[in-house]
Amino acid sequence: MSIQVRNIHKQFGSFTALDDISLDFPTGELVALLGPSGCGKTTLLRIIAGLEQADSGQVLLEGEDASGTHVRERQVGFVFQHYALFRHMTVFDNVAFGMRMKPRSQRPSEKQIRDKVHELLNLVQLDWLADRFPSQLSGGQRQRIALARALAVEPRVLLLDEPFGALDAKVRKELRRWLRKLHDELHITSIFVTHDQEEALEVADRVVLMDHGHVEQIGTPEEVYRHPATPFVYGFLGSVNFFHGRVEGETVRVGEDVLPHEPHDLDHGAEVVAFARPHELEIVTDPAATEGLAAKISRVLSFGVTARVELDGVNGSTGRHFEVELTRERAETLQLSEGQLVRLVPSRLRVFDKKGTAA
Amino acid sequence: MAGATTMNPGSAGSRGLTRFEAKAATRESPLVKWTILGVSLSFFAIFLLMPLIAVFVEALRKGWETYLTALTDPDALSAVKLTLLAAVIAVPLNLVFGVSAAWAIAKFEFRGKHFLITLIDLPFSVSPVIAGLIYVLVFGAQGWLGPWLAEHDLKVIFAVPGIVLATVFVTFPFVARELIPLMEAQGREEEEAAVVLGAHGFQVFWHVTLPNIKWGLLYGVILTNARAMGEFGAVSVVSGHIRGHTNTLPLHVEILYNEYQFAAAFAVASLLALLALVTLVIKSWVEHRAAQAYKVTEDAS
Numbered sequence: 001m002s003i004q005v006r007n008i009h010k011q012f013g014s015f016t017a018l019d020d021i022s023l024d025f026p027t028g029e030l031v032a033l034l035g036p037s038g039c040g041k042t043t044l045l046r047i048i049a050g051l052e053q054a055d056s057g058q059v060l061l062e063g064e065d066a067s068g069t070h071v072r073e074r075q076v077g078f079v080f081q082h083y084a085l086f087r088h089m090t091v092f093d094n095v096a097f098g099m100r101m102k103p104r105s106q107r108p109s110e111k112q113i114r115d116k117v118h119e120l121l122n123l124v125q126l127d128w129l130a131d132r133f134p135s136q137l138s139g140g141q142r143q144r145i146a147l148a149r150a151l152a153v154e155p156r157v158l159l160l161d162e163p164f165g166a167l168d169a170k171v172r173k174e175l176r177r178w179l180r181k182l183h184d185e186l187h188i189t190s191i192f193v194t195h196d197q198e199e200a201l202e203v204a205d206r207v208v209l210m211d212h213g214h215v216e217q218i219g220t221p222e223e224v225y226r227h228p229a230t231p232f233v234y235g236f237l238g239s240v241n242f243f244h245g246r247v248e249g250e251t252v253r254v255g256e257d258v259l260p261h262e263p264h265d266l267d268h269g270a271e272v273v274a275f276a277r278p279h280e281l282e283i284v285t286d287p288a289a290t291e292g293l294a295a296k297i298s299r300v301l302s303f304g305v306t307a308r309v310e311l312d313g314v315n316g317s318t319g320r321h322f323e324v325e326l327t328r329e330r331a332e333t334l335q336l337s338e339g340q341l342v343r344l345v346p347s348r349l350r351v352f353d354k355k356g357t358a359a
Numbered sequence: 360m361a362g363a364t365t366m367n368p369g370s371a372g373s374r375g376l377t378r379f380e381a382k383a384a385t386r387e388s389p390l391v392k393w394t395i396l397g398v399s400l401s402f403f404a405i406f407l408l409m410p411l412i413a414v415f416v417e418a419l420r421k422g423w424e425t426y427l428t429a430l431t432d433p434d435a436l437s438a439v440k441l442t443l444l445a446a447v448i449a450v451p452l453n454l455v456f457g458v459s460a461a462w463a464i465a466k467f468e469f470r471g472k473h474f475l476i477t478l479i480d481l482p483f484s485v486s487p488v489i490a491g492l493i494y495v496l497v498f499g500a501q502g503w504l505g506p507w508l509a510e511h512d513l514k515v516i517f518a519v520p521g522i523v524l525a526t527v528f529v530t531f532p533f534v535a536r537e538l539i540p541l542m543e544a545q546g547r548e549e550e551e552a553a554v555v556l557g558a559h560g561f562q563v564f565w566h567v568t569l570p571n572i573k574w575g576l577l578y579g580v581i582l583t584n585a586r587a588m589g590e591f592g593a594v595s596v597v598s599g600h601i602r603g604h605t606n607t608l609p610l611h612v613e614i615l616y617n618e619y620q621f622a623a624a625f626a627v628a629s630l631l632a633l634l635a636l637v638t639l640v641i642k643s644w645v646e647h648r649a650a651q652a653y654k655v656t657e658d659a660s
Binding site for chain 2: 049071085088
């Protein structure tokens with residue numbers, strides 16, 4: 001089922017949680033709502049589910065306005081961050097709950113319920129836990145049970161609120177892969193909320209980036225990572241170096257140094273923020289070089305596949321820290337040492353003017 | 360007062376204390392230890408244990424026969440009946456009220472919520488005598504509704520309805536006060552999950568909310584019952600002390616005492632003391648069960 005939200009606005013007192021949000025979630029896609037805490041992503045998810053009421057705007061389910069539809073008639077599956085399993089019921093009863101709550105005329109027989117529960121528990125690979133209570137399960141198991149419970153009522157949409165947020169890193173990674181696989185089998189329209197960029201990029205078909213109640217960018221994981229549309233997205237996805245400076249012809253002046261910059265249409269003298277990923281910075285050791293930003297190496301970390309160099313700014317960018325990523329071989333040829341003065345030259349520089357518009 | 364009536368299942372941390380005491384490095388000197396123990400134990404013996412023993416000793420001083428006669432006296436039996444009647448009406452009423460108030464306060468946001476919480480606490484902060492007086496002023500012969508009641512031949516004050524009303528009033532906060540912190544701590548996620556899964560309001564309450572609060576609820580009911588049966592002040596004002604008609608057990612004890620029938624007074628008092636002991640046993644058992652349920656919840660979160 002497709003989901004559309006139209007001009008959703010939500011206010012909590014003087015705090016604007018969602019400011020005129022319009023989004024389309026096509027049928028069968030797995031979409032991530034990504035953003036820092038307090039950006040409104042969970043509120044949006046709860047509004048779609050009907051657990052929260054928007055101040056204005058519409059939620060369309062399959063093209064129909066759902067504003068007047070009660071939560072229990074929306075046929076959504078909702079997975080909570082802290083599982084919200086019924087603590088006094090066994091795993092079996094938890095999963096069977098939705099079916100048992102149906103009006104008598106639509107309620108399946110006890111045998112049908114039993115078969116369905118076992119089918120779902122097999123799907124989440126936890127059939128052997130049917131008689132346990134939630135308190136006897138690990139976090140990852142609980143979340144999988146919560147998912148089975150949500151699927152039991154055959155929802156048309158699956159909404160997941162920070163589903164892996166309360167789990168430790170290793171389990172989180174496992175469940176991520178597992179969720180993707182499950183989605184490929186079921187093809188149910190799903191939206192999941194997360195503040196973890198890695199999770200969003202790895203699992204989702206599409207990523208919606210949100211900040212302060214606004215949508216910053218929508219796109220496939222590759223699009224949003226490779227072509228961030230705003231400074232916020234640049235800073236939020238992956239590590240990044242940024243420079244405050246002013247446009248001077250074909251260059252950006254940062255303090256006393258200049259950074260080369262591809263052709264652009266920014267006005268001469270415009271105040272800008274320039275971004276470069278750690279692997280997009282080149283280290284120049286030649287003391288005679290004049291181009292690039294002067295910096296002093298503070299640490300060289302070369303234990304991984306790539307080497308990471310941490311630098312402190314000098315000449316006007318004092319107090320700023322930069323990070324460069326390069327191959328181990330390259331680091332060895334350069335013979336970098338701590339305390340050495342070098343220059344940083346970006347191979348690719350993305351420039352935004354101060355208001356955040358792309359150049 | 361509210362603090363004294365709230366169950367504290369988290370107090371199961373005694374294991375840590377034992378370990379603290381067992382280690383020589385963290386142990387207090389024997390002098391300090393025995394002084395503290397001595398002071399608290401003698402306080403306990405003088406102020407709690409002695410009166411309790413005194414009640415039973417005095418009650419049985421003139422032998423079993425006098426004891427049984429005092430209890431089977433028609434006036435005493437009628438007092439027992441009235442006390443039970445007041446409790447039987449007050450407890451279910453406050454059960455229903457307490458659960459609905461706690462449900463509303465803990466699970467929903469609305470205007471005037473704090474005012475409602477304050478209002479629920481009112482019977483705790485108002486002297487029981489004042490509480491009784493309020494009913495006399497409202498329902499008494501000279502009160503607001505007095506003439507109307509007299510016209511329709513309805514008696515509230517100096518009759519059974521007044522006693523029930525006063526009892527309901529003083530026991531008002533127990534169930535709600537017990538449940539509000541418990542329900543607030545549990546949050547509303549489970550209820551939300553149930554609604555999303557298609558459950559109706561009553562189904563949510565019956566299948567999700569109620570099982571989660573049952574031990575706290577039982578605890579509140581026990582406290583309500585104990586207070587309903589033991590209430591003296593408010594009931595004393597509205598009762599009129601008509602023997603065999605509007606006397607509850609505590610009032611009956613007072614009358615007997617004032618008439619110098621000490622053995623009989625203590626005999627009836629021993630009934631109330633027994634009731635208190637039974638209540639304490641049930642209360643400890645409920646606390647124990649609730650602590651276990653609490654532990655399970657702790658593990659779950």
